[in-house]
Amino acid sequence: MTPDDLSLICRIVRARAGYVVDQAKAAIIENRLGPLVRREGFNSLSDLVSEIKAKRDERLVWELADAMLPKDTAFFRDRTPFTQFRDVIMPDLEQRLGTSPLRIWSAGCGTGQEAYSLALTIDEVRAGRAGRAVQIVGSDLSERCLERAAAGIFNQMEVQKGLPIRYLVRHFERQDEAWHLSASIRQKVQWSRVNLISEISTMGQFDVIFCRYVLGGLEDLMRKQVLSQLAGALNDNGYLIVGRDEAVLDQAVGLSPVWGSSDIYRRETALRIVA
Amino acid sequence: MILENLGFHVTEASDGQEAIAWCRASMPDAILLDWNMPLMSGIDFLRQLRTEPLGDGPKVLFCTVENDLSHINEALKAGADEYIMKPFDGDVICAKFAEVGLL
Numbered sequence: 001m002t003p004d005d006l007s008l009i010c011r012i013v014r015a016r017a018g019y020v021v022d023q024a025k026a027a028i029i030e031n032r033l034g035p036l037v038r039r040e041g042f043n044s045l046s047d048l049v050s051e052i053k054a055k056r057d058e059r060l061v062w063e064l065a066d067a068m069l070p071k072d073t074a075f076f077r078d079r080t081p082f083t084q085f086r087d088v089i090m091p092d093l094e095q096r097l098g099t100s101p102l103r104i105w106s107a108g109c110g111t112g113q114e115a116y117s118l119a120l121t122i123d124e125v126r127a128g129r130a131g132r133a134v135q136i137v138g139s140d141l142s143e144r145c146l147e148r149a150a151a152g153i154f155n156q157m158e159v160q161k162g163l164p165i166r167y168l169v170r171h172f173e174r175q176d177e178a179w180h181l182s183a184s185i186r187q188k189v190q191w192s193r194v195n196l197i198s199e200i201s202t203m204g205q206f207d208v209i210f211c212r213y214v215l216g217g218l219e220d221l222m223r224k225q226v227l228s229q230l231a232g233a234l235n236d237n238g239y240l241i242v243g244r245d246e247a248v249l250d251q252a253v254g255l256s257p258v259w260g261s262s263d264i265y266r267r268e269t270a271l272r273i274v275a
Numbered sequence: 276m277i278l279e280n281l282g283f284h285v286t287e288a289s290d291g292q293e294a295i296a297w298c299r300a301s302m303p304d305a306i307l308l309d310w311n312m313p314l315m316s317g318i319d320f321l322r323q324l325r326t327e328p329l330g331d332g333p334k335v336l337f338c339t340v341e342n343d344l345s346h347i348n349e350a351l352k353a354g355a356d357e358y359i360m361k362p363f364d365g366d367v368i369c370a371k372f373a374e375v376g377l378l
Contacts, residue, residue: 165351
């Protein structure tokens with residue numbers, strides 16, 4: 001790999017996804033792109049980059065950006081945000097007046113574990129009781145991830161990292177070596193391809209947005225822009241949950257941390273002047 | 276090894292009867308339990324444990340190749356707190372110990 005090739009890869013990922021990749025970490029770059037190189041039938045990463053330089057094939061450019069993005073995710077990742085969602089956020093939302101569905105967005109959902117963790121939590125909290133309708137939307141930049149998310153099929157390692165065993169026995173079936181999530185939970189989540197650094201207003205307004213371990217990888221300016229868009233997509237008093245150590249304390253976008261937390265924010269009620 | 280690195284003091288029992296004797300002498304905080312053991316199966320050990328004085332105290336995590344739902348359901352019914360399917364890695368152990376409140 002030449003420095004030119006590495007530079008092109010970093011520029012593509014930055015332009016398409018706003019994601020910062022350190023050009024000096026050639027080994028990481030080659031490691032992440034190895035599966036794409038093989039899938040696309042190239043002999044080396046250099047060959048793949050040469051093809052992009054020669055043809056600017058949009059599909060391949062996006063595949064490259066997609067392959068470079070981190071894919072780490074887990075059911076109930078970090079646990080606490082989900083217990084706070086169950087114990088504090090849901091009760092708060094449920095007691096608010098209104099008949100429109102509660103809307104929850106897992107932004108940057110990867111292979112769907114976060115969105116499904118929310119669906120499983122709500123299903124357990126409601127325990128068959130009727131309640132205000134809930135819409136859960138999982139979005140990601142990666143079509144490949146969204147296909148996996150929608151299928152709801154996970155391997156043994158994935159269902160053991162964070163998923164309490166009671167959920168596994170209630171909502172999954174084992175087929176060969178894979179665990180299939182029940183249709184009743186899968187149907188609770190809609191999937192959508194969304195690039196958070198683009199215009200997101202078509203997503204509508206939400207009561208809760210989980211956007212975890214996404215913002216930290218973005219360059220500063222882009223992070224502020226995405227944060228501002230996410231804040232704009234929240235209803236008044238809606239909640240934004242970010243990843244641990246992704247504190248976004250930024251009064252300018254109208255978000256305030258709640259319960260002394262560094263990863264849960266609430267959109268301040270818009271100032272209304274009544275004359 | 277994984278557990279020791281997490282700060283737990285680990286004692287190994289070679290079969291279920293020895294494990295029951297250990298528990299009677301000093302009830303542990305957690306028990307990692309295979310399904311297939313000499314003299315006494317894991318599920319029989321668990322049922323016995325839960326009838327012992329203070330036997331409802333330890334968190335019991337099965338750790339076994341018996342990975343089908345019928346085994347898991349039977350374990351939960353007998354009072355298991357979590358279930359680890361082999362093969363697994365250190366992250367899984369951490370996640371499961373966190374799930375039962377020990378990390």
